Amino acid sequence: MLWVLVAIVVVVGIVVAVFGWDRYRGTRAAAGDGTGAEPTAEVFVDPDTGGRLRVWYDRGTGRRDYRPEQPGDEGRATDLVAVESGTDQADRGREADVSYGSPRPAGTARSTVVPKVSTALASGAETGMSATIEVTGLTKRFGETVAVHDLSFSVTAGRIVGFLGPNGAGKSTTLRVLLGLVRPTAGSATIDGRRYAELADPARTVGALLDGDDVHAGRSGRNHLRVLARAAGVAPGRADELLELVELTGAADRRAGGYSMGMRQRLGLAAALLGDPRVLVLDEPANGLDPQGIRWLRDFLRSLAGEGRAILVSSHVLAEISQTADDVIVINHGRSVLQAPLAELMVQRNGGMRVTGPDSGRLAELLSADGAQVEAAGEGAIVVADRTGEQIGRVIAAHGIVVSELAPRAASLEDVFFELTGAEGGPS
Amino acid sequence: MTRLLDSELLKLRTTRTFYALVAGAVALIVIISALGTALGSFKATGDPGRSVLSVAGLAPLFALVIGVIGMTTEFRHGTITPSLLVEPVRTRLLGAKLAAQLLARLLLGLVGFGVCAGLVAGILSSRGIHTGMSTGDWIAAVIGGAVATMLYAAVGLGVGALLRNQAGAIVVVLAWVFVIENLLGIIPGGFGDGIKRYGLAGVGRSLAASAGHGTRIDQLPAGLILLGYALVLVIAGTIVMCQRDVSS
Numbered sequence: 001m002l003w004v005l006v007a008i009v010v011v012v013g014i015v016v017a018v019f020g021w022d023r024y025r026g027t028r029a030a031a032g033d034g035t036g037a038e039p040t041a042e043v044f045v046d047p048d049t050g051g052r053l054r055v056w057y058d059r060g061t062g063r064r065d066y067r068p069e070q071p072g073d074e075g076r077a078t079d080l081v082a083v084e085s086g087t088d089q090a091d092r093g094r095e096a097d098v099s100y101g102s103p104r105p106a107g108t109a110r111s112t113v114v115p116k117v118s119t120a121l122a123s124g125a126e127t128g129m130s131a132t133i134e135v136t137g138l139t140k141r142f143g144e145t146v147a148v149h150d151l152s153f154s155v156t157a158g159r160i161v162g163f164l165g166p167n168g169a170g171k172s173t174t175l176r177v178l179l180g181l182v183r184p185t186a187g188s189a190t191i192d193g194r195r196y197a198e199l200a201d202p203a204r205t206v207g208a209l210l211d212g213d214d215v216h217a218g219r220s221g222r223n224h225l226r227v228l229a230r231a232a233g234v235a236p237g238r239a240d241e242l243l244e245l246v247e248l249t250g251a252a253d254r255r256a257g258g259y260s261m262g263m264r265q266r267l268g269l270a271a272a273l274l275g276d277p278r279v280l281v282l283d284e285p286a287n288g289l290d291p292q293g294i295r296w297l298r299d300f301l302r303s304l305a306g307e308g309r310a311i312l313v314s315s316h317v318l319a320e321i322s323q324t325a326d327d328v329i330v331i332n333h334g335r336s337v338l339q340a341p342l343a344e345l346m347v348q349r350n351g352g353m354r355v356t357g358p359d360s361g362r363l364a365e366l367l368s369a370d371g372a373q374v375e376a377a378g379e380g381a382i383v384v385a386d387r388t389g390e391q392i393g394r395v396i397a398a399h400g401i402v403v404s405e406l407a408p409r410a411a412s413l414e415d416v417f418f419e420l421t422g423a424e425g426g427p428s
Numbered sequence: 429m430t431r432l433l434d435s436e437l438l439k440l441r442t443t444r445t446f447y448a449l450v451a452g453a454v455a456l457i458v459i460i461s462a463l464g465t466a467l468g469s470f471k472a473t474g475d476p477g478r479s480v481l482s483v484a485g486l487a488p489l490f491a492l493v494i495g496v497i498g499m500t501t502e503f504r505h506g507t508i509t510p511s512l513l514v515e516p517v518r519t520r521l522l523g524a525k526l527a528a529q530l531l532a533r534l535l536l537g538l539v540g541f542g543v544c545a546g547l548v549a550g551i552l553s554s555r556g557i558h559t560g561m562s563t564g565d566w567i568a569a570v571i572g573g574a575v576a577t578m579l580y581a582a583v584g585l586g587v588g589a590l591l592r593n594q595a596g597a598i599v600v601v602l603a604w605v606f607v608i609e610n611l612l613g614i615i616p617g618g619f620g621d622g623i624k625r626y627g628l629a630g631v632g633r634s635l636a637a638s639a640g641h642g643t644r645i646d647q648l649p650a651g652l653i654l655l656g657y658a659l660v661l662v663i664a665g666t667i668v669m670c671q672r673d674v675s676s
Contacts, residue, residue, distance in 0.1 A: 142673075172675070173675070176673075176674070176675055179513060179516075180512070180516045181509065181512060181513075181673065181674040181675065182673040182674065182675055183671075183673060196516050197516040197517055199516070202513065202514065202515075202516055203513070203514050206513075208513050210509050210513075211506055211509060213506055214505070214506035214507055214508075214509045214510050215505065215506075215507065216443060216501065216505040216507050217505060218443040218444055218445060219439075219442050219443050220442070223438070223442040224507075226438060226442075227435050227438050227439050227442065228435070228510055228511075228514050230431055230434045230435035230438055231431060231432055231434075231435035231511070231514040231515055232431075232514045233431045268510075271510055274514075
């Protein structure tokens with residue numbers, strides 16, 4: 001029977017060896033061989049005075065150190081916005097501009113999807129305020145293909161950030177790097193300053209839905225959640241609670257293989273919420289949802305963000321995002337094309353006023369004479385680019401012109417998206 | 429760690445695949461060994477107990493396939509993504525998976541070999557045929573068979589982690605055991621004999637004490653060699669798994 005003992009000892013040996021390797025990797029990472037522990041710097045700029053402030057952030061200790069770039073900048077850089085984004089709408093227009101490590105492509109909007117620095121911070125005081133998700137100089141190559149190229153952005157609590165780009169732009173790869181599933185070639189992606197694998201309790205920190213299809217076809221929805229709940233150390237009752245929340249209770253005991261795409265997507269959403277995480281990362285959550293489902297998702301995300309969570313949600317369909325997100329990040333061919341608050345983007349890319357009516361030709365002449373940019377839009381319609389509805393209305397009233405329609409042209413965000421990503425014409 | 433092991437055991441209990449494979453293995457063992465023992469004619473000089481007990485060798489083969497499926501099913505259904513989101517440290521996930529398989533397959537081995545031994549011993553003695561095995565021999569065979577079953581599952585798990593593709597990995601392990609080792613065993617001389625003795629199939633049979641006289645080695649060395657195979661494959665699978673990009 002000696003050999004049985006020996007066999008057992010060696011089996012125990014396997015387990016110890018496996019876990020020893022794990023711990024070894026853990027300590028090596030903690031010792032700082034990765035990119036995650038290096039101090040990084042960001043420069044914050046006061047848009048009014050041009051005062052620049054360099055912020056050193058040591059991920060190892062979590063300390064932030066604020067230094068003026070040039071003598072005299074202390075005084076000039078005090079007017080940086082004092083609110084955390086999303087909590088105070090009145091302050092949104094005053095967001096401090098932040099420059100990135102990588103140059104922004106010319107012609108794109110200045111980015112503001114980034115933490116704001118409070119006056120208190122500018123004077124050097126230390127606070128716990130930081131970006132929840134921070135992606136810095138991220139690059140990922142698969143062989144010859146560059147999936148993501150030097151991408152940087154961050155997401156703070158209480159915001160819904162739309163992550164947009166055509167299919168194959170590198171959205172999923174970025175999210176998978178953020179979640180520790182794919183190893184970056186360069187750069188880092190952190191949550192609360194740590195890489196995903198280093199989080200003390202990942203399921204309670206971050207909830208993610210990457211592919212709604214990630215369910216065993218032969219396992220029931222309820223058991224799928226229970227399996228994950230056990231691994232996360234979450235009470236099994238939570239699974240039932242979430243099934244109720246995503247309206248799957250009725251189908252919970254059926255095999256997931258029979259679920260519709262939308263049901264699987266909702267099951268994935270329930271899985272993401274198991275640990276009641278502060279951060280949500282959702283990759284194309286609206287895939288497979290019908291219009292009601294998309295609306296449900298939108299309200300659902302709104303309520304989650306209202307609870308102070310940070311949400312990063314990717315999509316290749318702009319319409320899904322346009323009514324949900326606070327900020328948008330647009331990427332194409334793995335590069336950041338635009339990062340801006342959605343409202344700002346909408347205003348910037350205003351589609352102009354559309355006027356229709358039998359006398360629209362005369363109105364066009366009058367407005368042109370006044371220096372307005374007017375374009376004919378066919379069938380008696382004109383589009384006025386640089387006049388408000390009220391201004392046009394006054395001209396109409398003053399000259400007794402008959403119009404049948406006066407309305408802002410539908411937001412041309414879709415066009416902006418195509419323009420930015422160069423995806424016009426044909427599928428990419 | 430317990431929560432991960434719990435989760436892995438629940439995974440095994442919540443799909444039909446594993447029930448079907450375990451039930452299939454036990455049913456085949458029971459039917460074949462019962463019929464074989466009841467109807468077979470045994471030479472007085474032979475080793476009837478051992479030769480029928482070799483039917484229980486189906487248990488390790490099923491365990492090999494179950495081990496492969498246990499790992500590859502995560503890739504096939506994409507559940508590796510949620511699994512790694514809950515436990516991003518891959519060695520821990522694999523460790524839990526391995527532990528769950530070892531426990532569950534040890535049980536399968538004990539049931540498979542135990543039931544087979546009971547049937548064979550019972551039916552042979554009722555037919556008045558001498559089994560040629562002492563009680564100690566029976567116990568050693570059952571325990572050895574159970575350990576072989578357990579280690580085969582580990583081998584399957586390692587191969588699954590290396591290859592990821594479910595159908596491919598199953599074909600590879602079965603082809604290895606049934607075709608490649610048999611072909612290599614035909615090679616005359618020391619090499620062929622070595623394969624028969626020390627190959628994956630050979631050490632499994634020796635560990636279960638059901639190998640033929642010509643190729644049998646002692647249980648202890650057989651167990652250690654099989655353990656070596658399992659270790660190499662599991663460690664290789666773990667290393668590959670830790671380096672790999674998981675992109676659905």
